[in-house]
Amino acid sequence: MKRSLKIAIAAGATVAILGPLGYIWQRSLVPTTYDMAEMGYPDYGGGQVAGHVHRGGAGSSGAGSISVAALTGPSTGDPEVAVTLTARKEKSGRYTLNGQTPGPEIRAKKGQLVQVTLVNDNVTDGVTLHWHGVDVPNAEDGVAGVTQDAVQPGHSYVYRFVAQDAGTFWYHSHQVSHEQVKNGLFGAFVVTEPVFSEGIDEVVQVHTYDGRRTINGVAGESPLPARPGQVVRARVINTDAGPLRAWVTGAPYRVVAIDGRDVHGPTDISDKSVTVTAGGRVDLAFTMPSSAAARVDVGAGAAVVAGGTKATNEPTGVVDLLTYGTKDAYGFDPAKANRKFDYRIGRKAGFLDGKPGLWWSINGHLFPDVPMFMVTTGDIVRMTISNSSGEVHPMHLHGHHAVVLSRNGVAATGSPWWFDSLDVGDGETYEIAFVADNPGIWVDHCHNLKHAADGLLAHLAYTDVYTPYKIGDVAGNKPE
Amino acid sequence: MRAVYRVLAMLVAVGVVVQAAAIAYALFDILHKADDGQVFTKDSDNAGIAVHAVVGEMIVPLICLALLIVSFFAGIPGGVKWAAITFGVMVLQIVLAFVGFPVPILGTLHAINAFALAAVASIAMRQARVAGSPQTSATVAA
Numbered sequence: 372m373k374r375s376l377k378i379a380i381a382a383g384a385t386v387a388i389l390g391p392l393g394y395i396w397q398r399s400l401v402p403t404t405y406d407m408a409e410m411g412y413p414d415y416g417g418g419q420v421a422g423h424v425h426r427g428g429a430g431s432s433g434a435g436s437i438s439v440a441a442l443t444g445p446s447t448g449d450p451e452v453a454v455t456l457t458a459r460k461e462k463s464g465r466y467t468l469n470g471q472t473p474g475p476e477i478r479a480k481k482g483q484l485v486q487v488t489l490v491n492d493n494v495t496d497g498v499t500l501h502w503h504g505v506d507v508p509n510a511e512d513g514v515a516g517v518t519q520d521a522v523q524p525g526h527s528y529v530y531r532f533v534a535q536d537a538g539t540f541w542y543h544s545h546q547v548s549h550e551q552v553k554n555g556l557f558g559a560f561v562v563t564e565p566v567f568s569e570g571i572d573e574v575v576q577v578h579t580y581d582g583r584r585t586i587n588g589v590a591g592e593s594p595l596p597a598r599p600g601q602v603v604r605a606r607v608i609n610t611d612a613g614p615l616r617a618w619v620t621g622a623p624y625r626v627v628a629i630d631g632r633d634v635h636g637p638t639d640i641s642d643k644s645v646t647v648t649a650g651g652r653v654d655l656a657f658t659m660p661s662s663a664a665a666r667v668d669v670g671a672g673a674a675v676v677a678g679g680t681k682a683t684n685e686p687t688g689v690v691d692l693l694t695y696g697t698k699d700a701y702g703f704d705p706a707k708a709n710r711k712f713d714y715r716i717g718r719k720a721g722f723l724d725g726k727p728g729l730w731w732s733i734n735g736h737l738f739p740d741v742p743m744f745m746v747t748t749g750d751i752v753r754m755t756i757s758n759s760s761g762e763v764h765p766m767h768l769h770g771h772h773a774v775v776l777s778r779n780g781v782a783a784t785g786s787p788w789w790f791d792s793l794d795v796g797d798g799e800t801y802e803i804a805f806v807a808d809n810p811g812i813w814v815d816h817c818h819n820l821k822h823a824a825d826g827l828l829a830h831l832a833y834t835d836v837y838t839p840y841k842i843g844d845v846a847g848n849k850p851e
Numbered sequence: 852m853r854a855v856y857r858v859l860a861m862l863v864a865v866g867v868v869v870q871a872a873a874i875a876y877a878l879f880d881i882l883h884k885a886d887d888g889q890v891f892t893k894d895s896d897n898a899g900i901a902v903h904a905v906v907g908e909m910i911v912p913l914i915c916l917a918l919l920i921v922s923f924f925a926g927i928p929g930g931v932k933w934a935a936i937t938f939g940v941m942v943l944q945i946v947l948a949f950v951g952f953p954v955p956i957l958g959t960l961h962a963i964n965a966f967a968l969a970a971v972a973s974i975a976m977r978q979a980r981v982a983g984s985p986q987t988s989a990t991v992a993a
Binding site for chain 2: 377378380381382384385388389392553579581582583584611612613649671672718720726727728729761762797798819
């Protein structure tokens with residue numbers, strides 16, 4: 372063969388390999404500033420496209436007439452709960468709110484107007500506060516670059532919303548969240564029923580700092596100040612990136628609430644633990660035995676303890692929330708769903724913003740080429756979330772509570788299992804449903820926040836809403 | 852080109868050694884921290900695992916790709932074949948890494964295949980060396 376022909380063949384083979392790779396690489400690049408609602412492709416879930424205008428060639432969304440910035444809580448009225456939280460990055464690398472981590476526990480009664488002023492002292496990346504599990508109006512949701520600009524050092528931002536639902540929630544930064552939450556920028560938010568309830572109401576906020584699992588910031592065992600006969604409500608909040616198991620020793624317990632929604636007809640549990648999804652909350656209730664000895668464990672040696680109760684081995688069984696409790700009405704009919712979405716989580720070789728690797732995929736695509744789930748107010752939405760990625764993903768939808776209809780094809784038979792954070796294990800498929808009743812643009816992402824930063828996030832967008840905020844931009848918005 | 856081919860093939864083999872070292876460090880680091888009462892969770896940072904991910908998912912694949920492309924121009928007998936085999940074994944190595952997450956026992960194949968990757972990269976390296984030696988260079992150049 373002639374030398375020139377050989378070189379031509381070699382050059383051809385090189386182009387055949389590098390050409391497509393270069394194209395895919397170039398396509399994966401994300402602009403430094405962009406409208407999140409313009410990314411990816413709209414998915415109408417079989418529902419009507421009306422009310423939506425395409426903008427841009429690749430398909431877009433959020434071209435509606437209502438600005439996210441207009442979807443605020445009550446702008447007038449004196450707040451019944453008013454708190455100022457000052458965010459600071461300490462020399463140790465920890466983030467604090469009012470000098471502490473976890474940040475101050477905020478308590479409100481159902482129906483009260485809550486006002487939180489977030490002040491950024493010195494966090495150069497900027498900060499926000501997201502009210503995890505609280506279905507606030509969109510502008511109060513605290514997602515940098517989608518519902519607001521990140522709050523810069525020396526600036527402040529006011530969140531105002533009515534605490535509509537009693538339950539256990541938490542707040543955390545949604546700016547560079549995988550770093551800021553991990554290093555302490557979060558706290559508990561509890562909404563109680565207006566009537567006085569007797570007994571002990573204890574937040575058990577779990578966070579692992581530098582390899583040490585803590586409850587309310589304390590590693591190991593903390594005292595539980597409960598007397599015999601008292602009813603204890605332990606509000607377990609998982610602020611970590613992975614699921615944890617919680618259990619009670621010394622008395623039978625009940626799971627009385629999940630993600631800020633009461634469980635209907637909870638029954639006594641002994642010798643079983645309950646899984647608390649990353650970002651999720653589970654309220655455990657039990658009556659203190661006459662011995663005054665009981666404890667709530669959250670694994671890795673962290674527990675709240677009354678009467679010096681010794682640690683026991685973690686129960687091998689786990690409560691199945693699909694069958695726990697008794698049936699009750701959902702308040703809507705999932706069979707009448709007019710939008711049906713798939714949220715298939717996988718893992719795929721490719722480039723994420725130019726970086727080669729095996730990245731999380733949604734419906735076979737890598738971020739930013741992911742679906743924008745489009746709905747209109749009043750829609751009944753069904754979504755099938757499946758996971759074949761090899762790892763568990765705690766999926767969190769902002770602004771809404773959804774109910775689990777089935778898991779791996781097995782219908783839910785227990786209490787309506789309302790959630791905002793759902794552990795979707797490898798090989799599992801959940802069918803869920805919810806009512807689109809909170810207009811805005813809402814993140815629907817993995818709450819292992821590093822996974823979200825690596826592209827495991829999509830959005831639920833109402834067709835008539837657009838966002839004036841941008842990812843990147845002068846504010847340096849970087850929500851994940 | 853022959854020298855470049857040889858160095859790239861060598862770097863793949865060196866990459867395997869780096870990976871083994873990184874993962875050994877990762878395990879000892881976790882065990883050492885466990886002695887200190889720390890737990891390993893989804894939040895845990897581990898330098899060994901971070902290095903392993905970057906080298907395994909980015910650096911070694913890019914070297915394998917470069918090796919393949921250089922092989923087209925290097926004119927080494929069997930050079931394209933062994934570069935392609937090296938690339939294939941590298942792809943298999945990544946596949947075996949990720950089947951290890953849901954089924955940890957399959958992760959053992961990832962370790963075993965690492966030896967295969969080092970071996971085929973070494974053979975590729977040897978092809979280049981043999982092609983470059985005086986007694987065969989005449990026939991190749993012809």
